Amino acid sequence: MLSKTVLIIGGNAAGLSAASQVKKIQPGWKVIVYEKGPYISYAGCGMPYFLQGIVSEFEGLLELTPETVVKDRKIELNLHHEVKSVNPVKKEITVKNGGTVETIAFDYLLLATGALPSRRGIEVKHPFSRRVFTLKSLDDMLEISALMEEQKPRRCGVIGGGYIAVEMLEAFQARGLETHLVHRRDQLANTFEPEISAMILEKMKEEGIALDLNRDVLEVAEAGEEIIVRTDKGDLIFDFVLIATGVDPNTAFLQDSGIELGIKGSVVVNKQLQTNFPYIYAAGDCAQTTSIITGQPAYVPLAPKANKEGFIAGANIAGGNEEFAGIGETAITKFADMGIARTGLTQEAAVKSSFDAVKYTFSTSNRPRYYPGGEELYCVCVINRDDGRFLGAQMAGPLDGVKRIDVFALLIQQKMTVGETFKLDLAYAPPFSPVYDPVILAARLGRKHI
Amino acid sequence: MLSKTVLIIGGNAAGLSAASQVKKIQPGWKVIVYEKGPYISYAGCGMPYFLQGIVSEFEGLLELTPETVVKDRKIELNLHHEVKSVNPVKKEITVKNGGTVETIAFDYLLLATGALPSRRGIEVKHPFSRRVFTLKSLDDMLEISALMEEQKPRRCGVIGGGYIAVEMLEAFQARGLETHLVHRRDQLANTFEPEISAMILEKMKEEGIALDLNRDVLEVAEAGEEIIVRTDKGDLIFDFVLIATGVDPNTAFLQDSGIELGIKGSVVVNKQLQTNFPYIYAAGDCAQTTSIITGQPAYVPLAPKANKEGFIAGANIAGGNEEFAGIGETAITKFADMGIARTGLTQEAAVKSSFDAVKYTFSTSNRPRYYPGGEELYCVCVINRDDGRFLGAQMAGPLDGVKRIDVFALLIQQKMTVGETFKLDLAYAPPFSPVYDPVILAARLGRKHI
Numbered sequence: 001m002l003s004k005t006v007l008i009i010g011g012n013a014a015g016l017s018a019a020s021q022v023k024k025i026q027p028g029w030k031v032i033v034y035e036k037g038p039y040i041s042y043a044g045c046g047m048p049y050f051l052q053g054i055v056s057e058f059e060g061l062l063e064l065t066p067e068t069v070v071k072d073r074k075i076e077l078n079l080h081h082e083v084k085s086v087n088p089v090k091k092e093i094t095v096k097n098g099g100t101v102e103t104i105a106f107d108y109l110l111l112a113t114g115a116l117p118s119r120r121g122i123e124v125k126h127p128f129s130r131r132v133f134t135l136k137s138l139d140d141m142l143e144i145s146a147l148m149e150e151q152k153p154r155r156c157g158v159i160g161g162g163y164i165a166v167e168m169l170e171a172f173q174a175r176g177l178e179t180h181l182v183h184r185r186d187q188l189a190n191t192f193e194p195e196i197s198a199m200i201l202e203k204m205k206e207e208g209i210a211l212d213l214n215r216d217v218l219e220v221a222e223a224g225e226e227i228i229v230r231t232d233k234g235d236l237i238f239d240f241v242l243i244a245t246g247v248d249p250n251t252a253f254l255q256d257s258g259i260e261l262g263i264k265g266s267v268v269v270n271k272q273l274q275t276n277f278p279y280i281y282a283a284g285d286c287a288q289t290t291s292i293i294t295g296q297p298a299y300v301p302l303a304p305k306a307n308k309e310g311f312i313a314g315a316n317i318a319g320g321n322e323e324f325a326g327i328g329e330t331a332i333t334k335f336a337d338m339g340i341a342r343t344g345l346t347q348e349a350a351v352k353s354s355f356d357a358v359k360y361t362f363s364t365s366n367r368p369r370y371y372p373g374g375e376e377l378y379c380v381c382v383i384n385r386d387d388g389r390f391l392g393a394q395m396a397g398p399l400d401g402v403k404r405i406d407v408f409a410l411l412i413q414q415k416m417t418v419g420e421t422f423k424l425d426l427a428y429a430p431p432f433s434p435v436y437d438p439v440i441l442a443a444r445l446g447r448k449h450i
Numbered sequence: 451m452l453s454k455t456v457l458i459i460g461g462n463a464a465g466l467s468a469a470s471q472v473k474k475i476q477p478g479w480k481v482i483v484y485e486k487g488p489y490i491s492y493a494g495c496g497m498p499y500f501l502q503g504i505v506s507e508f509e510g511l512l513e514l515t516p517e518t519v520v521k522d523r524k525i526e527l528n529l530h531h532e533v534k535s536v537n538p539v540k541k542e543i544t545v546k547n548g549g550t551v552e553t554i555a556f557d558y559l560l561l562a563t564g565a566l567p568s569r570r571g572i573e574v575k576h577p578f579s580r581r582v583f584t585l586k587s588l589d590d591m592l593e594i595s596a597l598m599e600e601q602k603p604r605r606c607g608v609i610g611g612g613y614i615a616v617e618m619l620e621a622f623q624a625r626g627l628e629t630h631l632v633h634r635r636d637q638l639a640n641t642f643e644p645e646i647s648a649m650i651l652e653k654m655k656e657e658g659i660a661l662d663l664n665r666d667v668l669e670v671a672e673a674g675e676e677i678i679v680r681t682d683k684g685d686l687i688f689d690f691v692l693i694a695t696g697v698d699p700n701t702a703f704l705q706d707s708g709i710e711l712g713i714k715g716s717v718v719v720n721k722q723l724q725t726n727f728p729y730i731y732a733a734g735d736c737a738q739t740t741s742i743i744t745g746q747p748a749y750v751p752l753a754p755k756a757n758k759e760g761f762i763a764g765a766n767i768a769g770g771n772e773e774f775a776g777i778g779e780t781a782i783t784k785f786a787d788m789g790i791a792r793t794g795l796t797q798e799a800a801v802k803s804s805f806d807a808v809k810y811t812f813s814t815s816n817r818p819r820y821y822p823g824g825e826e827l828y829c830v831c832v833i834n835r836d837d838g839r840f841l842g843a844q845m846a847g848p849l850d851g852v853k854r855i856d857v858f859a860l861l862i863q864q865k866m867t868v869g870e871t872f873k874l875d876l877a878y879a880p881p882f883s884p885v886y887d888p889v890i891l892a893a894r895l896g897r898k899h900i
Contacts, residue, residue: 049880055820370510400850400853403853404856407860429784
């Protein structure tokens with residue numbers, strides 16, 4: 001095959017996974033990565049733990065060094081290069097580097113620009129005060145860290161109800177700050193079943209987090225040394241504020257390109273991760289995906305998807321034919337010593353997708369009754385009444401108990417019923433689980449609901 | 451339906467699960483359980499942890515009390531009743547209670563007699579010395595416990611190389627005894643891949659266990675206060691000895707009954723758990739099963755199978771039509787702080803079953819590199835070269851890492867390939883796993899072998 005030029009926009013998980021795959025399969029091809037920021041390939045999911053002080057070295061979060069990328073993997077790497085536009089027909093992009101704008105031609109293009117923090121319409125006055133943050137880039141993280149070190153703030157507000165909010169509430173609380181959750185609903189993000197949300201909020205209260213719920217944030221403004229969060233139920237005063245209200249795909253520069261955009265403006269791709277221009281691919285947080293449960297488009301900006309899509313897009317660009325069928329909406333996090341995990345559909349989402357969805361809950365110990373150290377594991381299951389298949393599961397409980405969400409993730413993907421699940425051969429010994437593993441118990445209890 | 455009489459031989463996991471199911475579905479039926487010993491429904495898997503001193507109350511190991519069984523569940527319970535024979539044609543059994551032998555008629559019969567320790571031809575002289583043990587019943591456990599409490603022994607030998615041997619070596623070592631493993635091979639039981647066996651043996655050595663390997667035990671004999679284990683490589687002297695060389699199905703009383711027996715004399719059943727007499731069922735450690743991977747008969751006396759088979763046999767006796775397709779040979783245990791798990795076929799077993807089985811090994815951390823507390827998780831995978839499906843997996847590593855064997859158990863059952871497994875949506879966050887979960891990594895590495 002003749003040598004080709006592959007341009008990759010974005011130097012994080014998806015972009016560099018793809019770049020590495022292309023060079024591995026087609027060492028003679030030219031692979032050029034453009035990254036807007038100063039860093040590549042950092043562990044974004046580790047940032048809350050750096051800010052908590054659990055991860056001590058900033059450098060630990062850098063997965064790949066530029067040296068490895070350039071010298072070992074022979075990838076051309078351009079930091080501080082922002083791609084301003086894509087012309088899919090001419091197969092060109094324009095790239096800005098300082099004052100210079102260049103046009104570069106490609107044979108294949110990968111869009112891997114990730115996501116940007118969404119502020120959901122919250123107006124921030126004095127955005128340069130550096131005491132109102134979002135947490136998406138390493139720079140964000142370093143600024144928050146510097147503020148905590150240098151200004152010794154006392155009070156902080158976290159606006160939002162998703163994973164980052166949960167993790168940063170833990171981090172700030174652990175750092176000894178007076179920590180407030182400011183959220184527009186009385187439940188966390190609707191990715192959590194209400195029962196799980198209630199358990200997390202209860203745990204937050206126990207740990208001393210102030211819950212300012214059911215508040216619409218109207219504005220975040222600076223007033224002298226303080227940050228005022230104006231809400232429909234009055235003002236809240238903090239020393240600094242983190243806005244953690246989710247992310248949007250970073251695709252504004254594609255708006256008029258002719259590349260098809262979907263949910264929230266994410267790039268629409270087929271199973272091969274091709275856009276409507278077959279030589280242009282997209283992967284990671286900028287790309288739309290499909291729910292393997294409903295078959296419907298979904299937008300799920302999480303790291304495992306980004307890494308795998310990068311790998312697959314790279315393999316396909318290099319001549320392969322890999323497919324990525326989509327995601328199961330599996331996620332895990334923790335708050336203090338409570339593990340929290342989810343997969344599949346909530347009952348609400350399942351009903352919206354026209355399933356006759358039944359929900360049931362139970363709690364069980366993660367050890368046999370007689371074995372010491374057992375802790376309560378709380379489970380929410382959603383099954384389809386018609387055929388008894390599992391549609392979703394969520395768990396809250398001990399850290400070493402909730403990773404079994406993976407078993408649910410897999411059996412939901414395989415469209416397994418409660419009857420089939422009951423008969424699974426899962427591992428049992430007293431130091432690891434009760435004789436009816438919580439997954440088996442979920443199936444046994446589910447049989448009553450169909 | 452007219453009232454029926456259901457006789458159940460054996461009052462442990464399978465027997466009482468079945469009895470409870472029958473009464474739940476057919477409250478009007480007569481359900482009579484015959485148990486040879488003094489106890490019912492005890493947690494056999496908890497016995498090593500009682501002997502280690504982790505489980506402090508003997509009563510904790512009793513799952514169901516006779517009161518619950520008789521009063522709440524309306525099951526007739528006969529302790530100290532040994533069934534001597536079954537006449538499948540006349541639908542009768544003979545039962546011995548003290549000096550009395552009775553004949554009882556049934557409409558349905560469930561064989562749930564469990565297993566008995568196998569001594570694999572090891573001759574034990576002076577078997578009533580009470581210093582040479584097996585560990586199968588609560589009485590065995592209480593005798594070992596009494597010996598340790600009362601006689602303060604110093605040296606003990608464990609003969610065998612399976613799960614009970616591993617668990618009891620941990621227990622005796624933790625109790626401060628000079629503990630020896632005496633085994634006929636230089637590897638543990640062949641249910642473990644050689645690499646995993648080597649890691650366990652290395653760990654045992656580190657913990658101070660003496661490894662007397664490659665020794666054929668010829669005889670175990672008493673000599674004054676001591677127990678001599680005569681081997682082909684010389685005598686070993688202990689204060690007491692545990693023979694843990696596996697179990698055999700407890701079916702000698704069925705020898706001439708006409709009920710079909712299979713591997714090691716286990717009762718042959720179909721998917722409905724019926725024997726060759728459709729009104730006679732078998733469940734638990736006395737019953738043969740099927741490998742869901744090879745479709746071949748298998749004998750796997752483990753608790754989850756017993757519980758589920760009891761449930762299913764009970765439901766079917768009561769008029770249901772449940773099927774049990776078989777087992778995946780999933781098992782888990784630990785030695786000291788090392789978790790050990792397996793599922794599916796070893797390479798050796800896979801080759802015997804005519805698979806073109808490739809084995810590969812890798813080790814990975816159970817956390818991202820930068821997150822504290824990560825520990826090495828060692829994995830052995832066996833895949834089928836023809837189609838890339840997983841056939842088996844084994845793990846050794848941190849206690850909170852090895853339960854993910856369940857994901858392998860399920861994907862092996864579902865005949866999933868390395869390519870499909872790589873794309874699974876498993877849960878990721880730094881406190882729980884690296885971004886490429888060990889299961890995903892196993893798939894990624896497996897792609898190179900097909």
